[in-house]
Amino acid sequence: MTQRQILLEGGTVLVDNDRFATLSLLISDGRIKALIPAGEGPEAAERVDASNRLIMPGLVNGHTHSHGALGRGGVPDDLPLEAFLSGAAWLNGARHQDDLHLSAQLSAVELIRKGCTACFDMFVELPGPTVGGIHSVAQAYHDVGMRAVVAPMIADQTIYQALPGLIDTFDPPLRDAVAALTLPAWQTIMASCADAFGSWPVPNDRVRPGIGPTIPLHCSVPFLQACAALSQQGGIPLQTHLAETRLQQVMAAQKFGTSLTEHLGRLGVLNSHFSGAHGVWLSKPEADLLAQHDACICHNPLSNLRLGSGIAPVRMLADAGVTMGVGTDASNTSDGQNMFEAMRLAATLSRAQTSDPAQWISTRAALKMATEGSARILGLDRVGKISAGWVADLVFLDAGYCHYTPLRAPLDQIVLAENGAALREVMIAGRYVLANDRILTLDENALVARARTIAERLDHANAETRLMNEAAALVVQSFCRGNCDGYATRLA
Numbered sequence: 001m002t003q004r005q006i007l008l009e010g011g012t013v014l015v016d017n018d019r020f021a022t023l024s025l026l027i028s029d030g031r032i033k034a035l036i037p038a039g040e041g042p043e044a045a046e047r048v049d050a051s052n053r054l055i056m057p058g059l060v061n062g063h064t065h066s067h068g069a070l071g072r073g074g075v076p077d078d079l080p081l082e083a084f085l086s087g088a089a090w091l092n093g094a095r096h097q098d099d100l101h102l103s104a105q106l107s108a109v110e111l112i113r114k115g116c117t118a119c120f121d122m123f124v125e126l127p128g129p130t131v132g133g134i135h136s137v138a139q140a141y142h143d144v145g146m147r148a149v150v151a152p153m154i155a156d157q158t159i160y161q162a163l164p165g166l167i168d169t170f171d172p173p174l175r176d177a178v179a180a181l182t183l184p185a186w187q188t189i190m191a192s193c194a195d196a197f198g199s200w201p202v203p204n205d206r207v208r209p210g211i212g213p214t215i216p217l218h219c220s221v222p223f224l225q226a227c228a229a230l231s232q233q234g235g236i237p238l239q240t241h242l243a244e245t246r247l248q249q250v251m252a253a254q255k256f257g258t259s260l261t262e263h264l265g266r267l268g269v270l271n272s273h274f275s276g277a278h279g280v281w282l283s284k285p286e287a288d289l290l291a292q293h294d295a296c297i298c299h300n301p302l303s304n305l306r307l308g309s310g311i312a313p314v315r316m317l318a319d320a321g322v323t324m325g326v327g328t329d330a331s332n333t334s335d336g337q338n339m340f341e342a343m344r345l346a347a348t349l350s351r352a353q354t355s356d357p358a359q360w361i362s363t364r365a366a367l368k369m370a371t372e373g374s375a376r377i378l379g380l381d382r383v384g385k386i387s388a389g390w391v392a393d394l395v396f397l398d399a400g401y402c403h404y405t406p407l408r409a410p411l412d413q414i415v416l417a418e419n420g421a422a423l424r425e426v427m428i429a430g431r432y433v434l435a436n437d438r439i440l441t442l443d444e445n446a447l448v449a450r451a452r453t454i455a456e457r458l459d460h461a462n463a464e465t466r467l468m469n470e471a472a473a474l475v476v477q478s479f480c481r482g483n484c485d486g487y488a489t490r491l492a
């Protein structure tokens, strides 16, 4: 269907993620058709006054989990990653397909309200993915009007099976309870994914499939290889949590006799469709290996701080030639999905790693990571920049807001100060999805009411599992401390 042409008149436009200019943008069929001198443009187009707006490309979230939106507030503030995985697993239990749909909508609304127009969603469905579950999440993004890669987060080993020696540290009866937890066989998981991707329920120009083997330690070798084969055959992006914690590398050395990235390289998993989320504990040889395979890393600075995982070596990775994106991680572990905040941390955290400004992540580099870099992770072409022929995924900021008064260096002022407070409109694929503080594609009040009811039902249904998970997390926490005490030694 051909959309009517829209002429956004006289905005202060970030062109090519490089410079601001006063221009009009002609939008047609979901794309930026032309950048036109202010005051010109076709008479027939619908005209929108953008003279009090800073217009930038929508931010692209390279890593999140929509199931986290219904888990908000359920993660105590003293849990590192492994204790979170064991202690907060209950948050994802007893969910119906409708709950997956609702959580994806909640997540999408939060992202849009913070200036994000596309995301890589590793969502989980327990005990394993189903065609209906995957389709319900895809449908949610389609209905909200967001751009997304919908990637089932999958594993064939529980954390208790995955980490060498962990189960031996449990005493009965808790040991019996965690040992009894199992996941479906990888062949069953792959069959569900292949079926769901082969019968995709929505047009795939905006919402596409991806695949998310969750953590290499939790995936058997044939399973990882099957994921890589599916990714390569379909040109589908594959993402895994890579070296998020130091413990993951310690466990990889014990289990595989090598680093995590080397393990994936040997299995043939690394290629241009591959992205690793986090990459906090990657060594220089691993960075070189990723770069050789044209692979990407998604930096999730706030989640890494919240879970005490560390600060990723972004400069080292970028210098090695790894394409870097930025993500928020989920609303359970990151507490909010604010891509402005994640982009700002990408720039500012680098200043905590060295006093040499030449080694810092510049505001321009952080912006490119949070737009074009993340779009590359999503496998999207011509997304993440304002340029003729690129998609019309645009964010409109109030040029009169305090962040921009006075306005001297708009790119710096956006990256270093914006938190979403100046956001006024969001356009995705040429269609407004947020304006006048309202999401235009769904009834937010009804969504919030349903979310409250469902969370109450889930908390009740998962109450017993929660007690078991919380007891297990104490044992996992002590196992982690015993195997990996602090950050004293960075990997060679």
Ligand SMILES: [Zn+2]
Pocket (backbone or CB within 6 Å): 063, 064, 065, 241, 277, 329, 330
């Ligand atoms: Zn994650």
